Amino acid sequence: MYYGEKKIEKPIRWAMVGGGKGSQIGYIHRSAAMRDFNFDLVAGAFDIDPERGREFGKQLHVDEDRCYPDYKTMFAKEAKRQDGIQAVSIATPNGTHFEITKAALLAGLHVVCEKPLCFTTEEAEELEALATKQNKIVGVTYGYAGHQVIEEARQLIAEGKLGKIRIVNMQFSHGFHNVAVEKNTASTKWRVDPKVAGPSYVLGDVGTHPLYLSEVMLPDMKIKRLMCSRQSFVESRKPLEDNAMTIMEYDNGAVGYVWSCCVNCGSMHGQKIRVIGEKASIEWWDEHPNQLTYEVQNEPVRVLERGMGYLAPSALEEDRIGAGHPEGLFEAWSNLYSRFAQAMDACDRGENVEFWYPNVHAGAEGVRWVENCVQSADQGAQWVDYK
Ligand code: NAD
Known part of the structure; x- marks a missing residue:
């Protein structure tokens, strides 16, 4: 149980690039970062x-x-201050992430970057190498990954409760963009412009979220090859897709499916992951985040509730309110920001941390997945060996 005790000695002096008034995601960054007094917002180019x-x-x-x-003025001026910023979060449209993350690392800052980290694997590898060289943390906000029941799922799978994993069925499939809402909505307009959004729309915008959940739950499974079919049901979005299905084969013989979609009429969010083993399955849905379904073949369905004593100790560490009260997006993000802060603090003291968090490598993996999906889709949904 977490009662709000300090996790690092002093709050990190922190700034934001983007996330301004009217932006979709700025407020959640601020509320997650500042909730546990790990970060002080002292500057910004909002x-x-x-x-x-x-x-x-x-x-x-x-x-x-x-x-x-x-951001350039901010990094230069803050570097001259005794009390200058130590970390920055980047919540701008996709096309700026690479250059701002690179500039921040070169300015000696820790970074939290929105997904996608950048557009190409080459750029992602450059950022990974730069973060290592500069000895700085880069966190990537796959927000729901911080929810406690995701950790419970990871533990159940690690303990072998599902048996050998056969199928991972994932989706992030909402209906909000079933028509060309981008004509009147600035935050959707850039999402369907390849110059700003990159080589994909829904694959990168939503598909990478459940993909990262699968990486947390199944850290040892590696994709061997994949095929992807993508469509632009709203024609003006071409070449960017508003619907895509990706089929993946893993190195252990399992298969995975990711349905990425923004034209699924009537669906609010539709982010789900179901992991199916030879003995049992688990399922999690972000619209009911406090429940994890555990289904053993030939037994009644069990619904595991967040905060209950039967969960793994590591799934209870970040419990803030006890079972029954609903926790969700805000708490999941706060947990991630808390891990980012502890990783930054440990890094500054020359130490490593034991826990997982979406780091620069996770960001790079998301970019790699999108790149492979786009390559497959643009070759007419051909199987491609995962590179
Ligand atoms: P948005 O268009 O709603 O807001 C973008 C904000 O960035 C605006 O305030 C804009 O003025 C500002 N901005 C743009 N360029 C800038 C620059 N060069 N310098 C400073 N500020 C700049 O976008 P959004 O929906 O909030 O998305 C922002 C990022 O967050 C995107 O990369 C998106 O993929 C990501 N996102 C992530 C999640 C998640 O769950 N992790 C959810 C939504 C969006």
């Missing part, structure tokens, strides 16, 4: 529009002279 960003920063209690017009 908006593509400098004036709007400055006004918004003031509303967040950031000193006016530390609300910067752009």
Whole structure:
């Protein structure tokens, strides 16, 4: 159980790039980072529009002279201060992630970057190497991965409760973009523009989320080859897809499916993962995040509830309120930000951490998966060996 005790000696001096007023994801970054007093928001380049960003920063209690017009000015000016920033979160549209993450690492900062980390495996490898060289942490916000029952699923699988894994069935499939909403919505407009969004839309935007959940639950399984079919049901989105199905073969003989979609009419979020072994299956759905279904063949279905004493100790460590009260996205993100802070703090003291979190390698794996999916889809849904 976590009662809010400090996890690091002093809060990390922290800034944001993007996540300004009206952005979809800025608020969750701030509330997750600051919830456990691990980060102090002391600076920002919050908006593509400098004036709007400055006004918004003031509303967040950031000193006016530390609300910067752009990230380059912020990194340069903060580097000159005794009390300059130590870490930055990047919550801007996809096309800027590579250059801002690179600049932040070169400025000696720890980074939390939104997914996708960048567009190509080559860029991802460059960032991984740079983070190692600079001895800095890069965290990537696959937010729901921080939910406690994901850790429970990882433990059940590690203990062999499911037996040998056969099938991993994943989806993130919502219906909010069933028509060309991008005509009137700025945050959807860039998502369907390859220059800003990168080589994919839904594969990178939503598909990589359950994919990362599978990497947490099944850390030893590696994709051997995959095939992907993608469509643009709203024609103006071509060449970017609004629906895709990926079939994967793993090195242990298991198969995986990822359905990535934004035209699934009526579906609110539809992020699910079902792991099927030879003895039993588990299933988790982000719209009911406090429950993990555990189904043993020939036995009644069990619904494991977050916070209950029968869960693995590691799935109870970050419990904040006890069973019964619903926890969700905010707590999952807070848990991740807490792990980012502890990893940054340990790194500064020359130590390693034992726990998992979505690190720069996880970010690179998401980029690699999208790249392989796009290659397969653009060759007419051919099988491609996973590179
Ligand atoms: P958005 O379009 O709603 O907001 C983008 C924000 O960034 C705006 O405030 C904009 O002014 C600002 N901005 C743009 N370029 C900038 C620059 N160069 N410098 C400073 N500020 C800049 O976008 P969004 O939906 O919040 O998405 C942002 C990122 O977060 C994307 O990469 C997206 O994939 C990711 N995202 C992740 C999740 C998740 O669950 N992890 C959910 C939603 C979005």
